[in-house]
Amino acid sequence: MARKRLLLIIPPQKGLLKGFATGIVSLAEYLALKENEIDTYIEILDYSLFGADEVKINSLDYANIENLIVGVTTTTASYQSALYVAKNFKRSNANCTVIFGGHHASADPENILRSHLGVVDYVITGEGEIAIYEFIKDFPVVENSSNLVYLKDDKIIRNKIAPFLSEADLDLISLSYKETELYGYSGKFDTITYVSARGCPLKCSFCAVANQKIRTKNFHQIKDDIRKLLLLGFNTIAMEDNFFAHSSTRTFELCKKLESLQKETSPFKWDCQTRVESLKSPYIIKAMENAGCYAAYLGVEALNFEHLTYLGKTKNPDRYLDLLFNIVIPNMLNSEVDCFINLQLGIPGSNGSHHKQTMDSLQRIGFMAKEKNKLITVFPMLHVVYPGTKHYTDGIHTKAFTSNVFEFFTKWEIDQTNLYSWLGENFAHGTGGIPQGILNTEQLKANSFQIVPERILEIQNQLSEIRHTDGIKVFEYKPFIT
Ligand code: B12
Ligand code: SF4
Structure with missing residues (x-):
């Protein structure tokens, strides 16, 4: 056998x-650790x-490979493109x-397996390292491979679930940025x-x-990883942890380590994504500033009570907004850490009153920024439903769409050239x-899709109003699109 x-x-x-x-x-690096057990040649394309x-x-180069x-x-967003790749390799x-x-x-x-028989043979769900290792090791036997979903005699089989990688395992997964020529762009917005944490x-x-x-990764490992990135010439790092400052103890400790690293290496700066609540202490912001953090993306998402409730962002929207306006933003404006705000537009059921509350809030924080000669950057998001979310499950229950809506929607969307560019350039x-x-x-209920032009116009107007708010800058995504 080859x-x-x-x-x-x-x-x-x-x-x-x-x-x-x-x-x-990460998958390739984990498999490299298990090289002796899998006897497999691995390539990233x-x-x-x-x-x-x-x-x-x-794909023709692989025509005769056993x-x-x-x-x-x-x-x-890349689902249709992934199907295209799969079809070409199968062909x-x-x-x-x-x-x-x-x-x-x-x-x-x-839905993927049922809709693409003969194109997609298996799906590995969730964290992939242990699952792909088991799959490769035993292939073509698949019964014991964790996280594997497949069709057998028209029945969906879901194998056992693998444990998450331990923190010790995460430390073992190195960065393979040494092969930078393999990869197109290193990260978002020139970072x-x-x-550092999953x-x-x-x-x-x-x-x-x-x-x-x-x-989380161990502090020493994070320091080593960042040192490696610096040696490779990258000096602006996007910490893409979902919730960077989730623990104040860890944040203080990590920042101390990064601060000491700044003294040992060439200077570097970094940004992170975190929740409003995690930055209530000015000492945390100060620690981040000292460690080289130039900006924190706050997953604010909405600036009015009803939208915050709809998004499930907080159980207490009033307290959340109060914390944002009276503590977090003033503290950030008193630091060198720029305040980046993610804000969703196009939330279903939005009305003039929601928009007015949002604009009042933006004017208020813009004014605060202007007084300090600073700008707060808004990163617009369009409210969308992704599979696996509560909004997806709710939408199925209320029959707002069918459970296989993504099979139809993603296919339809890639052909809507104007809509596709508008989405990419603005959100x-x-x-x-x-x-x-x-x-x-x-x-939408019948898997048919029609844009309501007035809604687009409304959102365009909102974007333009936000752009014209003193002290507020709207981030332009266009230069960073492939
Ligand atoms: C960094 C990041 C980016 C980077 C890098 C993208 C990337 N694909 O890694 C950039 C800036 C390019 C980016 C772009 C986009 N992103 Co982004 N991004 C992230 C972020 C914050 C971290 C991703 C990450 O590195 N995770 C750590 C790694 C180790 O985990 P992972 O990527 O999930 O991979 C594991 C498993 O998924 C699995 N796995 C992954 N691939 C495969 C393949 C096989 C064969 C197997 C077996 C397993 C497997 O194993 C991996 C290891 O455990 C995530 C949020 C998140 N926490 O994941 C959003 C996230 C992935 N992004 C998202 C979105 C929407 C986008 C964009 C569409 C934005 C836009 N409008 O352009 C694009 C899409 C780009 C694309 N190629 O499809 C959404 C995706 C939601 C969805 N259902 O699709 C996420 C989940 C954010 C969110 N909370 O909604 N993003
Ligand atoms: S949006 Fe909510 S659930 Fe998602 S990473 Fe941020 S805090 Fe966590």
């Missing part, structure tokens, strides 16, 4: 934010900067085995992506990564998910 060969593929991502898929690198023709041509396993990562080599993994596949395996225990209704225990969270607030609700 040696197994595993391709780990990042599909083309035209119209989406630049940056390679860190998850794929990064098509993130390529177009359809290149995929077609490149024992070929093709693993494709997919978000909802070139009918005997290859295709596995999908990543956020979209993890949340919608049954390098770095994940998971988020909270349950925001719109979020695709909610409800998972946080596991980070937008492409791929169902933009419930701008679609005709009756048609």
Whole structure:
């Protein structure tokens, strides 16, 4: 039997934010640790900067390879592109085995397998390292592979769930940035992506990564990883932990380590994503500033009571807003850490009163920023529904859409050239998910999609109003799209 060969593929991502898929690198690095047990040749194919023709041509190189396993990562936004990759590899080599993994596949395996028989053979859900290791080790026997979902005699089989990687395991997974030439772009907005902790225990209704225990890397490992990034020439790091400052003890300790690292190496700066509540202490912000943090993205998401409730962002919206306006923003404005705010537009049922409350709040914080000669940057998001979220389950229960809506919607969306560009250029969270607030609700129920032009106009006007607010800057995504 020929040696197994595993391709780990990042599909083309035209119209989406630049940056390679860190998850794929992590899988390859974990498998490298198990090299002796799997006897498999592993290759990463990064098509993130390529177009359809290149995929077609490149897949022919694998036409005669035996024992070929093709693993494709997919978000909802890159789902159609992932299917395109899979179809081309199957066409070139009918005997290859295709596995999908990543956020979209993890949340919608049954629809994917049923809708793409003969194209997608398996889905690995959730964290992929242990699962792909078990799959490769035992392949072609699959019964004992964790996190595996597949069809057998028209029945969906879901194998046992693998434990999460331990914190010790996370430390063992190195960064393979040494092969930077393999990867298109290093991270969002000219940064390098770095994940120091996985998971988020909270349950925001719109979020695709909610409800998972946080596991962190060891401080020494983080220091070593960052040292490595600096040696490779990257000096602006995006800490893409879901909830960076979840623990004040850890944040203080980590910042102390990063501060000491600043003295040992060339200077570097970093940003992070965190929740409003985690920055209530000015000492935390100070510690982050001393450690080189230049900006924190606050997942504020909404600036009025009803929207915050709808998004499941907080149980007490009044206290949340009070904390934001009276403590967190003033403290940030007194520091060198820039205040970046994620804000969702197009929330279903939005009305003039919601918008007025949002604008009043923005004017208030803009005024505070202006008084300090600063700007607060708003990162607009469009409210969309992703699979696996509470909003998705709610939508099915209320019959707002069917459970296989993504099969239809993602296919429809990629052909809507103007809409696709509008989404990519104006919002980070937008492409791929169902933009419930701008679609005709009756048609959506029947997997048919029609944009309500007045809604788009309304959102355009809101964006323009936000852009013209003193002390507020709206981030422009356009230069950072593939
Ligand atoms: C860093 C980041 C980016 C970076 C890098 C993208 C990437 N694909 O890694 C950039 C800036 C490029 C980016 C872009 C986008 N992003 Co982004 N991003 C993230 C973020 C914050 C961290 C990702 C990460 O590194 N995680 C750590 C790694 C180790 O985990 P992982 O990627 O999930 O991979 C693991 C498993 O999923 C699985 N796995 C993954 N792929 C595969 C493949 C196989 C074969 C197998 C077996 C397993 C497997 O195993 C991996 C290791 O355990 C996540 C939130 C999150 N926590 O995941 C959002 C997130 C992935 N992004 C999201 C979105 C919406 C986008 C964009 C659409 C934004 C836009 N409008 O352009 C684009 C899409 C780009 C694309 N290629 O599809 C959503 C996706 C939701 C969804 N259902 O699709 C997320 C979940 C944010 C959120 N909470 O909603 N993003
Ligand atoms: S939006 Fe942020 S805080 Fe809420 S569940 Fe997702 S990662 Fe956690």
